[in-house]
Amino acid sequence: MDDLLPPEIAEVRAVVNRFMQREVNPVMTEIETSGRFPRQLVQRAGALGLYGSTFPESVGGSGMGYLAAAVVAEELARNDARFAACSNQQSSSCPNCIYAAGTPEQVMTYVPGLLAGETIGMMSLSEAGGGSDPVGHMKTIAVRDGDVYRLTGSKMWASMANETDVGVLFAMTDPSAGARGITGFIVEPKKYPGWEARPIAMLGLSKALRTNEVFLDDFVVPVENRLGDEGQGMQIVMAALQPGRVTVAAKALGVARACLDEAAAYAKTREMRGQPIGRFQMVQADIAEMTTAIEASTALVYHAAQHLDAGLPSNRICSIAKYHASQTAKLCADRAQQIHGGYGLAEEHRISWLRAYADMFFTGEGTANVQRILIANDTLGYKDADRHHGQTGLRNAAIDDIADELQRPS
Numbered sequence: 001m002d003d004l005l006p007p008e009i010a011e012v013r014a015v016v017n018r019f020m021q022r023e024v025n026p027v028m029t030e031i032e033t034s035g036r037f038p039r040q041l042v043q044r045a046g047a048l049g050l051y052g053s054t055f056p057e058s059v060g061g062s063g064m065g066y067l068a069a070a071v072v073a074e075e076l077a078r079n080d081a082r083f084a085a086c087s088n089q090q091s092s093s094c095p096n097c098i099y100a101a102g103t104p105e106q107v108m109t110y111v112p113g114l115l116a117g118e119t120i121g122m123m124s125l126s127e128a129g130g131g132s133d134p135v136g137h138m139k140t141i142a143v144r145d146g147d148v149y150r151l152t153g154s155k156m157w158a159s160m161a162n163e164t165d166v167g168v169l170f171a172m173t174d175p176s177a178g179a180r181g182i183t184g185f186i187v188e189p190k191k192y193p194g195w196e197a198r199p200i201a202m203l204g205l206s207k208a209l210r211t212n213e214v215f216l217d218d219f220v221v222p223v224e225n226r227l228g229d230e231g232q233g234m235q236i237v238m239a240a241l242q243p244g245r246v247t248v249a250a251k252a253l254g255v256a257r258a259c260l261d262e263a264a265a266y267a268k269t270r271e272m273r274g275q276p277i278g279r280f281q282m283v284q285a286d287i288a289e290m291t292t293a294i295e296a297s298t299a300l301v302y303h304a305a306q307h308l309d310a311g312l313p314s315n316r317i318c319s320i321a322k323y324h325a326s327q328t329a330k331l332c333a334d335r336a337q338q339i340h341g342g343y344g345l346a347e348e349h350r351i352s353w354l355r356a357y358a359d360m361f362f363t364g365e366g367t368a369n370v371q372r373i374l375i376a377n378d379t380l381g382y383k384d385a386d387r388h389h390g391q392t393g394l395r396n397a398a399i400d401d402i403a404d405e406l407q408r409p410s
């Protein structure tokens with residue numbers, strides 16, 4: 001597949017692999033044992049430009065685009081899905097929200113640090129009542145009190161919230177207005193009181209890069225940290241998260257590749273009845289199925305990324321790519337575990353925990369069912385998945401360069 005990619009994108013893949021193989025992979029066991037968040041490695045990844053592909057150079061990005069971002073996400077996850085767990089917060093969901101709706105001052109204050117890996121990001125939309133319908137289940141309230149908002153309630157599944165310096169959090173400013181009552185805020189938990197993040201015990205997922213429940217007790221956000229207007233929150237979520245879905249798909253693809261790498265290596269070395277198990281046709285059938293699914297997902301993920309880079313309507317194709325790649329990851333995790341026999345459940349083999357990441361990508365950033373609903377409604381003509389294309393009035397990091405706005409007199 002790399003033969004068809006521009007040489008600079010193939011070079012990006014090589015940079016990620018060198019970084020992961022020299023600096024991250026050798027220390028991940030120690031990081032997992034200690035449970036310490038690898039802040040310095042996140043900074044190194046930022047310094048190498050691994051978080052800035054879709055952002056213009058004026059805010060610290062490389063402007064390489066979504067195809068480059070997809071390849072970075074894929075290779076990070078193929079090498080170590082646990083380390084890749086925070087890349088969404090550094091390169092996509094959190095800075096995308098700020099870039100899409102922030103004032104030029106907010107963008108310049110917060111986005112460069114996130115892309116450089118110097119500040120740790122977070123994006124918190126989900127609540128305990130149900131992530132698939134965040135509007136219907138949002139109970140966290142933000143009340144304006146002079147120059148600040150006071151936030152009260154609790155958020156669920158806020159990844160990296162126990163480490164974050166600068167995050168984006170959504171809360172209700174007008175509970176009677178439904179989707180139009182949700183507002184986005186740039187939050188700085190280390191500066192203001194009232195924030196408690198409790199890491200959630202997760203089976204198979206990283207013990208150092210965690211997802212959290214967050215309790216907000218009159219947590220303070222200055223008015224100047226409101227993102228966009230009151231009530232614009234869901235518009236920001238849609239504009240910022242939908243393109244990011246392609247990098248989630250790419251991470252699922254990376255997990256699928258890691259499963260195939262492990263399965264193929266094991267099948268060639270594990271011997272049964274005097275020959276490697278890779279010589280058995282039923283094991284070969286599993287390997288063939290994994291290989292074929294990965295090729296199909298690769299084509300879809302890159303195709304979706306190319307749509308985004310061309311500025312074309314991309315919501316439908318990103319959903320298809322995410323749905324397919326997350327199914328491929330689950331298939332590959334399942335088959336790879338079978339090929340490992342009992343050893344597939346032993347912690348010393350990474351296949352034992354790769355399955356948890358495959359499951360996570362199936363659920364996170366819009367579950368498989370949510371993608372299927374979107375795809376089917378589009379196909380049946382009930383709801384065009386790309387009906388909002390170009391109409392949000394918000395910035396798109398891959399297309400608009402905020403440098404123009406900064407130079408324009410206000």
Ligand SMILES: Cc1cc2nc3c(=O)[nH]c(=O)nc-3n(C[C@H](O)[C@H](O)[C@H](O)COP(=O)(O)OP(=O)(O)OC[C@H]3O[C@@H](n4cnc5c(N)ncnc54)[C@H](O)[C@@H]3O)c2cc1C
Nearest residue numbers: 123124125126130131132157158159211364365366367369
């Ligand atoms: C490890 C991890 C990290 C995460 N990180 C973040 C984060 O950083 N920030 C954040 O905001 N969120 C995060 N999430 C939340 C994630 O986006 C949600 O888990 C996801 O949106 C699903 O929400 P839920 O878990 O409440 O499941 P639910 O919404 O309760 O869904 C349960 C089941 O019902 C199905 N379902 C729901 N509605 C329908 C429907 N209309 N038709 C058919 N089926 C339906 C779903 O597909 C699913 O199978 C994270 C989740 C995990 C597990």
